[in-house]
Amino acid sequence: MRQFSVATQRSEEFVDITGQVAQALAESGLKEGAVLVYSPHTTAGVTINEGADPDVKRDMLEHLRSLVPNSADFRHAEGNSDAHIKTSLMGPSQLIPVSGGSLLLGTWQKIYLCEFDGPRRRSVLVQALAAGD
Amino acid sequence: MRQFSVATQRSEEFVDITGQVAQALAESGLKEGAVLVYSPHTTAGVTINEGADPDVKRDMLEHLRSLVPNSADFRHAEGNSDAHIKTSLMGPSQLIPVSGGSLLLGTWQKIYLCEFDGPRRRSVLVQALAAGD
Amino acid sequence: MRQFSVATQRSEEFVDITGQVAQALAESGLKEGAVLVYSPHTTAGVTINEGADPDVKRDMLEHLRSLVPNSADFRHAEGNSDAHIKTSLMGPSQLIPVSGGSLLLGTWQKIYLCEFDGPRRRSVLVQALAAGD
Numbered sequence: 001m002r003q004f005s006v007a008t009q010r011s012e013e014f015v016d017i018t019g020q021v022a023q024a025l026a027e028s029g030l031k032e033g034a035v036l037v038y039s040p041h042t043t044a045g046v047t048i049n050e051g052a053d054p055d056v057k058r059d060m061l062e063h064l065r066s067l068v069p070n071s072a073d074f075r076h077a078e079g080n081s082d083a084h085i086k087t088s089l090m091g092p093s094q095l096i097p098v099s100g101g102s103l104l105l106g107t108w109q110k111i112y113l114c115e116f117d118g119p120r121r122r123s124v125l126v127q128a129l130a131a132g133d
Numbered sequence: 134m135r136q137f138s139v140a141t142q143r144s145e146e147f148v149d150i151t152g153q154v155a156q157a158l159a160e161s162g163l164k165e166g167a168v169l170v171y172s173p174h175t176t177a178g179v180t181i182n183e184g185a186d187p188d189v190k191r192d193m194l195e196h197l198r199s200l201v202p203n204s205a206d207f208r209h210a211e212g213n214s215d216a217h218i219k220t221s222l223m224g225p226s227q228l229i230p231v232s233g234g235s236l237l238l239g240t241w242q243k244i245y246l247c248e249f250d251g252p253r254r255r256s257v258l259v260q261a262l263a264a265g266d
Numbered sequence: 267m268r269q270f271s272v273a274t275q276r277s278e279e280f281v282d283i284t285g286q287v288a289q290a291l292a293e294s295g296l297k298e299g300a301v302l303v304y305s306p307h308t309t310a311g312v313t314i315n316e317g318a319d320p321d322v323k324r325d326m327l328e329h330l331r332s333l334v335p336n337s338a339d340f341r342h343a344e345g346n347s348d349a350h351i352k353t354s355l356m357g358p359s360q361l362i363p364v365s366g367g368s369l370l371l372g373t374w375q376k377i378y379l380c381e382f383d384g385p386r387r388r389s390v391l392v393q394a395l396a397a398g399d
Binding site for chain 1: 298308312348361
């Protein structure tokens with residue numbers, strides 16, 4: 001089990017954590033299997049999507065905001081139910097296959113920590129899992 | 134592989150299954166790795182979110198209902214396409230890292246079975262996966 | 267690690283890949299653990315849902331299109347931000363428990379490659395993970 005932290009800068013943003021995950025994988029020594037990237041938070045998730053054009057991140061965040069506006073009729077006293085819902089829509093984790101000691105991400109894929117209620121210091125857990133074949 | 138069942142009480146609800154998952158993990162004897170919590174159903178998923186304030190669950194269910202109303206123009210004859218869609222939005226499973234024999238859930242995280250077409254008896258499968266580092 | 271490819275036929279469709287995943291699992295020789303089904307693409311994901319009535323797939327695709335219309339106010343120059351968002355909503359992968367060498371899918375569950383920007387040739391990675399109990 002490895003862990004790193006990310007200081008997010010905005011109320012909502014996608015932070016590319018691919019480099020930190022690759023580093024944690026290298027430290028684990030795993031050659032074949034998969035790597036679990038896990039957010040132990042309830043208002044920040046993890047997704048995988050395009051890293052080349054920053055407008056993709058922007059469009060994703062903007063559209064999630066329109067699907068789950070924080071002005072909706074929510075009861076949760078902290079007033080951040082929108083952040084909780086967006087976290088479950090993206091999911092709290094992603095699992096990436098590993099072969100030859102490398103993350104098998106596609107050409108355009110990056111791993112993002114999805115901040116929905118920042119800025120905050122967030123933890124990310126990285127667990128290497130063994131292949132079974 | 135362990136398995137337990139949950140008798141849901143309503144047409145839609147989030148049932149906290151964290152205790153049953155922790156019990157299944159203890160029985161497995163796994164010390165390092167991750168635990169897969171899997172719903173073998175197509176109208177009930179699994180998510181992880183806040184457990185402290187019950188209004189979070191309420192707001193999540195309510196907002197999912199507004200995003201996927203069962204009054205939408207669906208063709209599926211059983212009339213529960215909304216439940217199928219919400220299941221895929223939450224996902225049929227979650228994977229939680231394990232270290233020292235414990236679930237590494239964050240302070241506020243609970244594991245929920247998401248019932249979207251109840252009440253029914255639901256099964257949950259729990260598979261312990263080995264660390265590779 | 268196994269891999270197969272799928273030639274999708276439409277701009278958007280859910281392609282049942284359960285047979286190819288079962289075949290990859292058989293080749294891996296895994297008896298106990300789980301199988302990771304991973305899309306290395308940013309406009310095609312993986313989900314699990316009902317396979318009996320084709321109207322479920324149709325209703326899911328149609329409703330996702332209404333939640334994320336490609337006419338939304340997007341900036342990404344390629345014009346397919348809707349496909350990126352739908353991919354993150356479904357997720358790029360699914361993890362299915364394995365016991366006795368078989369996928370523990372529920373009675374009605376099928377594994378779908380979710381094409382959101384086709385038709386294209388897509389790759390699917392299948393990684394067998396070892397049980398830890």
